[in-house]
Amino acid sequence: MSEKFDAIVVGAGPSGNAAAYTLAKAGLNVLQLERGESAGSKNVQGAILYADALERMIPDFRDSAPLERHIIEQRMWVLDDESFIGTHYRSEDFNKEPFNRYTIIRAQFDKWFSGKVQEAGALVVCETTVTSLLRDDKNRVVGVQVDREGGTIYADVVILADGVNSLLARKADFHPELEPKNVALAVKEIHFMPQEVLQERFNIGEEEGVVIELFGKITNGMMGTGFLYTNKESIAIGVGCMLSDFKDQKTTPYALLEQMKAHPSIKPLLAGGEMKEYTAHLIPEGGYKAIPKIVGDGWLIVGDSGMFVNAVHREGSNLAMTTGRLAAETVIEMKEAGKDMTAANLAEYRKKLDDSFVIKDLKKYQDMPDIFHSNRQFFTTYPELVNRSAHSMLHVDGVDKKTKEREIFSSFKQKRSLFGLMGDAYKLWRAFR
Amino acid sequence: MIKVEEKLFQNRYRVDAGRPHINIREPEICAHECKTQQCAVCCPAGCYTLEGNGRVVLIADGCLECGTCRIICDEHRNVDWEYPRGGYGILFKFG
Known part of the structure; x- marks a missing residue:
């Protein structure tokens, strides 16, 4: 040539x-x-x-x-070890053509x-x-x-x-070479199952899809997130964390994925599926400052x-x-x-x-990576606190709600202090504004 | 104990026999100077294993070509990392 x-x-x-x-x-x-x-x-x-x-x-x-499927529902789950608290947003508007997002x-x-x-x-x-x-x-x-x-x-x-x-x-x-703090390592599996099973499981129709974003204890304190996407007759499930964090701990990426798949809220979604590929990939997440x-x-x-x-x-x-x-x-x-x-x-x-x-x-979002790198409470303490608060309110045991509220507030103060809480709120506001 | 081999077994590869695309530059550095040997923890394909005598062994056949080992070796820069020849290495069926 x-x-x-x-x-x-x-x-x-x-x-x-x-x-x-x-x-x-x-x-x-x-x-x-x-x-x-x-x-x-x-x-x-x-x-x-x-x-x-x-x-x-x-x-x-x-x-x-x-x-594969157009997305009609977005779920965001914040997970503790055995629970999650989350929001689901589903709209019939997402079922109107032209569709905006697809798996x-x-x-x-x-x-x-x-x-x-x-x-x-x-x-x-x-x-x-x-x-x-x-x-x-x-x-x-x-x-x-x-x-x-x-x-x-x-x-x-x-x-x-x-x-x-x-x-x-x-x-x-x-x-220069990429820095570990500017890349995330994500591992993923694809699990196949009959289309009807998948649709019933996620409460969706023939072409419709669901996205679940996962956040909290699943990353073992590392800065990262998990995800679950519905394809036509398969589910993609994965987890990714910053390489600088992987470097400082002893869990392998595939063990982290296994641990997430075994979470009691996630496991039933994969039941009966057949894993047909395991992949890994780096994601450049350094943001604006790392361009x-x-x-x-x-x-x-x-x-x-x-x-x-x-x-x-x-x-x-x-x-x-x-x-x-x-x-x-x-x-x-x-x-x-x-x-x-x-x-x-x-x-x-x-x-x-x-x-x-x-x-x-x-x-x-240029400040976001730095804020999350230096404030691990967003990946550990808060997911735990919000889950336990929800649990306390929903567990009916004869204790009055006012007392429960006081207990919840004091558990937040104990873990993060009043200034810590205010500081965290400010940091999040600054990162997202 | 999770066996990564069982996961990799599902993947499709065309191995370039005898021509690994990743090499450890100085095995002595891994054995004697590297305190953490995090390649053995972080490699998502388990290509790096630790031997009893403190040496690190690399078998790149199951490599997913992510680049993790090269980037985390930022203290010693002891990983020689190239892409496989065209057409060789991991061939994702789904990606």
């Missing part, structure tokens, strides 16, 4: 596919390289698809994309998206690992080196959509490799698709204006991001 392309996209996840699709659609000569045997075979997500980001590129995606199975979805990329005219080559970036004498990126014979390929610009580890950006010294340099001479970074994940709202794939699309639009503009792919010209991508929900949302 000695041909020169307008653009090379490394990786065929949501950000890479969005970038390659947008570029090819505009008529650019695009090569997309993927190390898996097909698009999606190396990719892991919960997974929820947020329709909006995809709809902006492929308005009729619902006609052909492999979608998907990434291996299938990414393959579909890749098909759309190819239809748009990009050349997609799988089973090919990019080993390094090619630089010219002025240190500009001019192409990639792949692990195939004669694997030197040139392009005007390279879009790095190579995922959270982004080895290419690290080898090229664009970024690395994302443009340079001849290169742009999109998706997970750029830390584009809103951990608070469990959004990532929509940020990935949006960053991929905006990077591609920047490249198209430069190409049309006859401008070089220099860092100064490509900085337009950063401007586009600043104007989008991507940077606005990440900025809004």
Whole structure:
């Protein structure tokens, strides 16, 4: 392959596919390289698809994309060792088309998206690992080196959509190594069961789905969350915690997942299911402050490799698709204006991001990681206190309610002190405002 | 005791025999200088095991390619981590 392309996209996840699709659609000569045997075979997500980001590129995606269920109910559970207290939000409005959120199975979805990329005219080559970036004498990126014979390929610009580890950006010294405090490790299993059983169990109809977010004692005091998503005939269940926390304790990730699955409120939901895959993946959760340099001479970074994940709202794939699309639009503009792919010209991508929900949302929650890192009571003490308060009020034993209230209030004061409680309320307000 | 092997058994792999994509750079550092040996706790595929004599053994065949071991080894930077050759390694059926 000695041909020169307008653009090379490394990786065929949501950000890479969005970038390659947008570029090819505009008529650019695009090569997309993927190390898996097909698009999606190396990719892991919960997974929820947020329709909006995809709809902006492929308005009729619902006609052909492999979608599992649209979400009609969101549950948030705060768990103690043997109980949970939670909120459920369910609305018939979520049953009105066009649906806003779907569960998907990434291996299938990414393959579909890749098909759309190819239809748009990009050349997609799988089973090919990019080993390094090619630089010219002025240190500009001019192409990639792949692990195939004669694997030197040139392009005007390279879009790095190579995922959270982004080895290419690290080898090229664009970024230092990831810090354990900026990534979460999530492990997940998929459990299959008959569609009717699943629907009855979650009180949903044929196409309807439920999301459960889990929080509290299930993470053993680590900063993290669990999740359970309903697919058509399977359940995805997983738990993720910050790597810096995993590093400081003795529970393996799979033991943590087993412990969560054995919780008396969760176990019945999985009963009778058959586990068919176990996966693990890192999620870049450092937030706004951890976003690395994302443009340079001849290169742009999109998706997970750029830390584009809103951990608070469990959004990532929509940020990935949006960053991929905006990077591609920047490249198209430069190409049309006859401008070089220099860092100064490509900085337009950063401007586009600043104007989008991507940077606005990440900025809004920029203090969140630090606050949760240094205030473990939100993952341990509070879940315990609220569960025990609920238990005390609901357990009828002849003690009057006023006395119970006093006991509950004093248990909060004892665990956190009055100033501690006020401080925690302030911290949460500051983090979410 | 949970056996991670039982979980990994459900997965699909194409192992690049004789060409592991992860290597321990200096086994002596793991054995003598690393106090915590957290790779053996944190690896979600249980690729790292501790031997009685304090040595760490890496068998990367069940690797899920997450990157955890490389990132948590931030004190010694003793993990040489590459992606497998194109088409090899874990092949997620569902992801």
